Structure formats: structure tokens, C-alpha cells
Amino acid sequence: MEYKIGIDVGGTNTDAVILDENLKLIHSVKYPTTEDIESGIFQALHLVLKESKINKAAVTHAMLGTTQCTNAIVERKKLAKVGVLRLGYPATASVAPFTAWxxxxxxxxxxxxxxxxxxYEFDGRNLSSFDEQEIRDILTSxxxxVESIAVIGVFSSLKNEQEFYVRELAQEILGESIPVSLSSTIGSVGLIERENATILNAALFKVMRTTSDGFEKALLQEGVSDAEVYLCQNDGTLMSIDYAREFPILTIACGPTNSIRGASYLADLENAIVLDVGGTTSDIGVITDGFPRESSVAVDVGGVRTNFRMPDIVSIGLGGGSIVxxxxxxxxxxxxDSVGYQLVDKAMVFGGDTLTATDIAVRLGKIEIGEPANVAHIDTVFAEKAYAKIGAMTExxxxxxxxxxxxxxLILVGGGSVIIPQELNxxxxxxxxxKGAVANAIGASISQIGGQYEQIYIYSQIAREQAMQDAREKADDQAMKAGAIEGTIELVEVEEIPxxxxxxxxxRLRVKVVGDLVQNR
Incomplete structure (x- = not known):
């Protein structure tokens, strides 16, 4: 028997699951998310292996869904010093990088x-003549x-040769150890938003390196030495650890997509709305043909407007620990506001002195946890009013x-889902x-490898069928680079926007593919 380990780090709990080769849940644990994140991952991994008593040598895959990159941006911590090089002078000098940040x-x-x-111009002609010596002088200075580089070319989503050449020069002048992020591989049409996403990607390389190294180290410490290691992307698929180090920004908002994928698997539905209720927030997303629906508008990440792919998620401040x-x-x-991971200490049913949404559900007899006698004094009319408020917020x-x-x-998952009313308008x-309480970790475990490619094609210069084939081949290459097995890759989505x-x-042509995981070494 072979096994997969899935770990998902949430704002309140870090969940770990073990699935067998038939994707049957063997064991699951929840451990409070720690301030440094990593010790929580270590503990959850240790507990799930210890309690399940499985053969550690039989673990073939380990997947991690982490909030580290999101936290780094929101908290403004552990970010790298980025050098931003924009190609397109003088046409693009009026709005400088970092404007509105x-x-x-x-x-x-x-x-x-x-x-x-x-x-480039929008038709592929040169906007201004590329000057190699100018680039060399900038990089030398x-x-x-700087600790990393972000390269952004005007209309590089149409032609990106200049960006790739700048990367070669950067590695020659500054050394291979300085990571270089290229906007054509990250964002979509729209220079400033694409630039912003590229800068964030370049800023996150240290966070991802620490996280990925820590996960590999934790697995080795626990005796899991022969497993392929993956990180979760925010489109509901996985990527290899090396690919994650190159594109750390793709892990942002992977938590909700893990829950959506896990919910889809548990309910055996490919089209539904998923509500994932945690201790602090609730995330609502849509599962379409088995994958999370993507947002079609520019998305703010920590106050920075970007246009790289993000799941279409609505988050509300409602969870099991929400204060009433x-x-x-x-x-x-x-x-x-919420008591979050301190629910088991601060909620009234657990002997605390803070009235939470969980206490309301217990008072009304909706769930049985903790000591119901601790909330018997709460007025029923007040409790019903609070419960109606929870229902209205959800609706x-x-x-x-x-x-x-x-x-x-509606598929209802997450540890806090017990507070949601049975009937909703x-x-x-x-x-x-x-098993819905650990749907996020299950979603991390069952996912396939994803690959996506997006480019502007001019159909008067290249036939549509040829453009489709070119985009498909490049999406397949991305999937294989992320860890998919050649020959197992399938087309799951095509989007054309004139x-x-x-x-x-x-x-603008966007192609998405998925493939099976590489088997253990």
C-alpha cells in the first residue's frame, strides 16, 4: 500500500491528512497554526504519522498548501529587495514602478x-530599439x-524575447543565485498590473525558499525520505518544489482552492458552490467542471493591484470563533473579529469568557461540543437573533x-461549518x-499537476489552429516543468478574448492543462 500526505495551513488550524493509493482517507489531524507557521507544520506532520502508524517508507507524495506568501505580503515581512527593470523607454516613463503601492x-x-x-508595439513592431549596453550598465550598478530582479517589457505578452535575453544578461552579470522574474510568464495584458505581479513574485523568493526547505526538512526528520514533494497552486493544481521556487506568487490564495477541490471530491460533484468555514473567515467559491472558477478582474493582493490568475473567492468575517x-x-x-485558534480557550463552552458563533450554535442545540451548561444562561431570543444574523451573512x-x-x-466544509444553519434562502x-473539516488538506492531496499558458496571437498573421497548437504545446511544457508526466496531460480549459x-x-488566448504526478523516485 502506498500513501499520500496532504498538509494545508489555515489562519486558525494546520490540517494534515493521509490518503491511500485509492484516495481513501486513512487519518487526519488538526493542530493550531503557529505564529512561525513552520513549527505548526512539523507538529501536524508528526501527529498524523504517529497516530496513523503507517509505513513511512510507503509515502510516495507529500503536498503542502501554505499561506506563507500571502502572509509575507499582508504583514510586509521577509520580502526580498527587488530591482525593477522596465523595457519601453521613453513611452512608459510617465507612470513609474511602485506608483499607488x-x-x-x-x-x-x-x-x-x-x-x-x-x-513592442501592439502589433509586434519594436517600440524603441533595444540597447544591450544600457541593460548591462543598469545591472552592473x-x-x-538587490536580491532579485523583475523584468517587464511593454506587450511582452505578445513577444517576450527581450525579457528572456535580459534574464541571460542578469545571470551573467549578477550571478545565477539572483532570481529573475519575467512578466510574460506571470501576468496578463495590462502593463502596470502585470508589473506589480512580477515585482511581488520577485519579492517572495526568500519566503518560498524557507518554506520549501522547511517542508523537505520536516519530512526527512519524520523518516519520509522517498516522497515527491509538491506545493499547491491557486488554480486547484500542484507544482513541483523547484517550480514553486520560481513562481512563489502562484501559491497565493491556494487555501480556498484546496477546500473547493476537496469539497468537490467529497461530494462527488463537479459543479456547485462551496462554502469553507474556518475559525476566523468563510471563503465562498465556485467549482466548475471540477476546478475553481477564476476571477476575471484585476485582484488586489495586500493593497497591490495585480492581474495574474487568482481564484474567484468571496471572503467574509464569519467563522466558528467569530465574536458575538x-x-x-x-x-x-x-x-x-474572532478568537481564531484560541477558540478552545476563549469560547464559553470551553470555559472561556468570550461569546462566539460556536457558543450560539451550542445554545440552540445545533451542535454538541464542550459544556452546553456554560451557555445555558444566554437568552434564547438573543441567540436566535445571532443565528439569524449568521444565516443572513451567509446568504x-x-x-x-x-x-x-x-x-x-451548496457544499459545506471547514471546521467551523457547524455554525451554518440547515436551511438558507x-x-x-x-x-x-x-470529513469536511479537513477538506482543504484532502484537496491538496488529490490534485493533479497544472500548466497554463497565455499569449496574444494575431490571427491575421497566424492561423487560429496554429495558435491553439502553439499555446497547447507551451502549456504542456509548463505542466511538465511543474512535475507532470508526459503523455498524461489533458486539455481542461481554453479561453479566447479578442x-x-x-x-x-x-x-488573448489562454490554455490550461492538467497531468498526473510523477511517481516516487
Whole structure:
């Protein structure tokens, strides 16, 4: 028998699961997420292996879904000093890099940037002549000042040869140890948003290196020495650890997508709305043909506007640890503040003195945990009012995700899902599973390797079929680079968006593929 380990780090708990080769859940544990994240991962891994008593040599795959990169941006910590090189001078000099960024994050990144000639017009012609010596001079002046490089070319989503050449020069001048992020491999159409995403990717390499090294070290310490190691991407697929070190930004918001994939697997549904209720927040997403629906608009990450792919998620401040209060006018509020991972210490049913959403559910007899006698004094009318508020908050969030007026099927997962009412307006069926509390870790374990490629093709210059084939081959290459087995890769999504302002039928083409994991070494 062979096994997979899946670990997902949430704001409240770090969940770990072990699945057998038939994807049957063998054992699961929850451990409070620690401030340094890593010790929580170590403990969850140790517990799940110890309690399951499986043969550690039989673990073939280990997957990690982590909030480390998201936390680094939000908390402005552990970010690398980035040198930003924008190709397209003088046409692009009016809006400098880091414009509209929060000052707190810019100070961490050192605000080192330069403009250089290069870039392309929207039809592929040179915007200004590329000057190699100019690039060499800029990179030489950055020696000892920056820890990573972000390269952004105008319309590099149409042609990206200049960006790749700059990377060669950077590695020659600054050394192979300085990572170089290229905007054409990260973001979409839209220079500033693509640049922002590329800068963030370049800023996160230290965080990802620490996280990935720590996960590998934890596995070795526990005696898991022959497993392929993967990190979760935010589109519901996996990537190899080396690929994650190159594209750390792809781990941002992977937690909700893990829950969506896990919920889809547990409910055996490929189309539904998923509500993942944690201790602090609830995330609502849509599963479409087995994969999380992607956002079609630019997304803010820690106050920075970006356009790289992100899941379409609505988050609300509602969880099992949400604090319940009565206002002066007799109304009831639930959240957004929460006791979080301190629920077992601070909630009334566990002997604490803070009234939480979990206490309300226990008072009304919806669940049986802790000591119900501790909340027997709470007025029933007040409790019903709070419970109705929880239902109303949930219904409003679900309504924001619906694309039609009809009632939907809702899959309910997450450790805090016990607080959600049995009946909700606009919902025809609620599916719950006893394993739903660890759906995020299950989602991490069952995923395939993903690959995606996006480029602008001008159909007057290249036939549509030829463009499709080119994009498919490049998406396949990305999947194999991320760890997929050649020959197992399947096309799962194609998106074509014509560019309205282009006279020659230019189209943004995005292709997504998935493939099976490489087997253990």
C-alpha cells in the first residue's frame, strides 16, 4: 500500500491528512497554526504519522498548501529587495514602478528601478530599439543592492524575447543565485498590473525558499525520505518544489482552492458552490467542471493591484470563533473579529469568557461540543437573533457568487461549518460530509499537476489552429516543468478574448492543462 500526505495551513488550524493509493482517507489531524507557521507544520506532520502508524517508507507524495506568501505580503515581512527593470523607454516613463503601492511594502522592497529602451508595439513592431549596453550598465550598478530582479517589457505578452535575453544578461552579470522574474510568464495584458505581479513574485523568493526547505526538512526528520514533494497552486493544481521556487506568487490564495477541490471530491460533484468555514473567515467559491472558477478582474493582493490568475473567492468575517455582541440599539453583530485558534480557550463552552458563533450554535442545540451548561444562561431570543444574523451573512455572500437566479447546491466544509444553519434562502440542497473539516488538506492531496499558458496571437498573421497548437504545446511544457508526466496531460480549459482595439484580429488566448504526478523516485 502506498500513501499520500496532504498538509494545508489555515489562519486558525494546520490540517494534515493521509490518503491511500485509492484516495481513501486513512487519518487526519488538526493542530493550531503557529505564529512561525513552520513549527505548526512539523507538529501536524508528526501527529498524523504517529497516530496513523503507517509505513513511512510507503509515502510516495507529500503536498503542502501554505499561506506563507500571502502572509509575507499582508504583514510586509521577509520580502526580498527587488530591482525593477522596465523595457519601453521613453513611452512608459510617465507612470513609474511602485506608483499607488502602499508605502509600508515599498520600504521593504527598496524601490530600486530603472527604465530602458525596448518593448513592442501592439502589433509586434519594436517600440524603441533595444540597447544591450544600457541593460548591462543598469545591472552592473545594482550589484550588492538587490536580491532579485523583475523584468517587464511593454506587450511582452505578445513577444517576450527581450525579457528572456535580459534574464541571460542578469545571470551573467549578477550571478545565477539572483532570481529573475519575467512578466510574460506571470501576468496578463495590462502593463502596470502585470508589473506589480512580477515585482511581488520577485519579492517572495526568500519566503518560498524557507518554506520549501522547511517542508523537505520536516519530512526527512519524520523518516519520509522517498516522497515527491509538491506545493499547491491557486488554480486547484500542484507544482513541483523547484517550480514553486520560481513562481512563489502562484501559491497565493491556494487555501480556498484546496477546500473547493476537496469539497468537490467529497461530494462527488463537479459543479456547485462551496462554502469553507474556518475559525476566523468563510471563503465562498465556485467549482466548475471540477476546478475553481477564476476571477476575471484585476485582484488586489495586500493593497497591490495585480492581474495574474487568482481564484474567484468571496471572503467574509464569519467563522466558528467569530465574536458575538449586542449593540446599544438591541441589534446583534457577528464578527468580523474572532478568537481564531484560541477558540478552545476563549469560547464559553470551553470555559472561556468570550461569546462566539460556536457558543450560539451550542445554545440552540445545533451542535454538541464542550459544556452546553456554560451557555445555558444566554437568552434564547438573543441567540436566535445571532443565528439569524449568521444565516443572513451567509446568504448574502452566496448571492454574490451566483450567476443565475435559481437555487443552488451548496457544499459545506471547514471546521467551523457547524455554525451554518440547515436551511438558507437561495439554496436547494446543502451537502455536508464528516470529513469536511479537513477538506482543504484532502484537496491538496488529490490534485493533479497544472500548466497554463497565455499569449496574444494575431490571427491575421497566424492561423487560429496554429495558435491553439502553439499555446497547447507551451502549456504542456509548463505542466511538465511543474512535475507532470508526459503523455498524461489533458486539455481542461481554453479561453479566447479578442482585443477590441486591434485592427488585425488580435486575440488573448489562454490554455490550461492538467497531468498526473510523477511517481516516487
Amino acid at each position: 502602499p508605502d509600508t511594502i515599498v520600504q521593504q522592497l527598496s524601490k530600486t528601478y530603472a527604465f530602458a529602451k525596448g518593448g 545594482w550589484k550588492g543592492k 455582541r449586542q449593540t446599544a440599539d438591541g441589534d446583534v453583530t457577528v464578527g468580523p 448574502e455572500a452566496i448571492d454574490r457568487m451566483k450567476t443565475s437566479a435559481g437555487d443552488i447546491t 437561495g439554496v436547494k440542497e446543502i451537502i455536508r460530509d464528516e 482585443l477590441a482595439y486591434h485592427p488585425d484580429n488580435a486575440t
